[in-house]
Amino acid sequence: MYLPKTLAIVDDHPIVIQGLQMLLINNKDIEVGGCFTTGAEFMSFLKEHKVDVVLLDVMLPDCNGLDLCKEIKLVSPETSVLALSNHSERSMVMQMLQNGASGYLLKNAAVEELLDCIYESLKGEVAFSKAVKEIIARPSANDLKGIPQLTRREKEILQLIAEGKTTAVMAKELFVSPLTIETHRRNLLQKFEVKNVALLIKVAGQQGLLQSL
Template identity: 35%
Template sequence: MTETKVIRVLLVDDHPLVLEGINARLESEEGIGVVGCAGNGQEALEAAKRLQPDVVLMDISMPVMNGLEAAQRFHTDYPQIRVLILSMHDKREYIVKMIQSGAAGYVLKDVSSGELINAIRTVHNGGTYFSASASQSLFSSFDQPPAETVSEDKLTQREQTVLKLLAEGSSNKEIARTLDISVRTVETHRQNIKQKLNIQTAAGLTKYAIEHRLVEL
């Protein structure tokens, strides 16, 4: 019988009580293991080098090095590590900046523990995750100026469909099942989309899909 891979999570927050509470909840979840904790972005980067986590669950407002700077460093130095932001800030500018920095998801601290676990699993599987409040804040500006539509000469209809599914958090395997194509074909579509849009990160593709209304709440 194949042993289920445990998702290795590094927790980053400057409030010890928050770390203790999240740690206790995640440690009780099968398939998730907390490999370490850090109090700021600099400590997180140093810990990541030693511990090799799969997912970094990180706050934004921290001393020494904040979450924005740390997310940028993780994206550059450890691109294989998925960064999930857990924050009390729900302003759109915070969320957009974190997406641009390479974060794979953004959840607010008022989410349930079940949703947080779902977010961790989603980003670990290659998807992106935004809690309902974060998504609402991200979409708020679309009530005024009309969004630009996707240029047909940029993406084919199938590529638009693949991009939509990627932005909704589907993994390559899930997209392959949905569209009844091979995983290799999905990967080819994904690479073509990145080249056509000149966007290399999953978070960047998600932002593009949101701004061009390929994704609906």
Template identity: 50%
Template sequence: MSKESKITLAIVDDHPMVLEGLKSLIQSQENYQIYSFTKGTAFLDFITGNEVDLVLLDIVLSDGSGLDFCKSIKKLSPKTIVIGVSNQAERSIIFQLLQNGASGYILKNADSQEIISCIKEALNGKVVLSKEVQEIMLTQPVYSYELPKITKREKQILQSIAEGNTSAQIAEKLFISLITVETHRRNLLQKFKARNMIELVRIATENRLM
């Protein structure tokens, strides 16, 4: 098969092992020209001057959210097929990526055959979801996810939590009582339906609330 007839595929992931694993897997197929990127911004630069048939896009990148990059990719190159490849298994994130123009979502624990199958089906115009993603979409309640509104003080506390400060340090820094900080922390967990502070910070970071 000539180079001209090859499918141009890009992988955007900032984890070297994942990047190399996907690259090696897809290279086992003979009809792909593969490009890899560790930053979403680098891929956006690339796509402005190059045609890309399909991109495997991580959701959490060191220079931004894959949710936002998906929007930008579809704006710059509407014909490029975007498939999210991530460890993020929350229905709201999957749904948002699809709303932003993606044609599929694969969890990183999907097996090799499933990944290749999803790529081929997406190239044939189908919306593709790995088996576990299909189960998540079917079993979790359907609702329109809207980000909660947060106050200026809650935003300050979120930022401080993300920086690794303890409640006592936050109280001292913002000149408020320890009880007030703890109350805000509990309220933030409830607002974002987060199970813990790590998940809270991740959701806030992905949606650029800090």
């Protein structure tokens, strides 16, 4: 006997829930098992019921969809999570995928796109609406900027900054004046386009520069 797949909707906008239910009401392959306006309600349901796929809003009143996605995958690894959001930032899409989502759709996606994504995720594939595919294809600002070109001395100073050394200690170790160290420090902040040392270390680390020094 053929059993339809169970789908849950988690969104704090009743009109969105209603609209999705209407779209899926006559679909023989998918049965809406429950609709929830908070993450807590859905997690309680998930612990007691099998859910094949969940359409998850990224922003909920009681929690962040990014964290909730992680939680869902811990409780029920076989549940496919499809993010459904108005947020079109590339970083948000990538973060959802890192947290275990099976796909990402914008709320302005066409009905056919929504259904295609649901079916794809049920087959174990990663699914995106057309607009999200375009967002992913666009490189981020950091990707475009590339890695700053550093002199040998700047690399040395960057490493010492990462080790938490003070200007005075660096000047002593490198046999230069503290003023020279401060000039290099300013140049590094400029090259990485950051405002402080904490951000400098963070960005240099993200670009793999600290490991390679």
